Amino acid sequence: MKKILSIAALLLLVGVAVFAQDPSHVTELTFQVGITDPTLAHGELPRNLVNPPSASLDDHTLYINSEHPAYTLYLVDTTGEEPDVVYQVDVPANVNVVVLPSTLSGTYELQLYDGGDYYFYSRIEL
Numbered sequence: 001m002k003k004i005l006s007i008a009a010l011l012l013l014v015g016v017a018v019f020a021q022d023p024s025h026v027t028e029l030t031f032q033v034g035i036t037d038p039t040l041a042h043g044e045l046p047r048n049l050v051n052p053p054s055a056s057l058d059d060h061t062l063y064i065n066s067e068h069p070a071y072t073l074y075l076v077d078t079t080g081e082e083p084d085v086v087y088q089v090d091v092p093a094n095v096n097v098v099v100l101p102s103t104l105s106g107t108y109e110l111q112l113y114d115g116g117d118y119y120f121y122s123r124i125e126l
Helices: 002-020
Strands: 026-029 032-035 055-058 061-064 071-077 084-091 097-099 107-113 118-125
Touching: 026 118
Parallel strands: none
Antiparallel strands: 026 055, 032 118, 055 061, 061 097, 071 084, 071 107, 107 118
């Protein structure tokens, strides 16, 4: 009987420990498409099918969930009169996890640019 009570108590403690952990705050990002030089645009944009990457944000960690080309990642503060790039990093094609600086907090526009005519952007909260 002692063994059964000990095992039940152990299972109860393990269950409490599992449920007491903070739940993950993963946010799925929805990207929009921007054009790098609007003076070259004619008609509706984009004209070709452009597939934005699949990505999510967990605190200050960005996960790119799909294959992608090499990007330059920009964090842009858009709260002032002029947009201000507060962080920039190159993300090679084989890298799917980017840790953003923990010193940044607030709302930013995250931009992924591969050097072409278009870039992807999404609002994030750090």
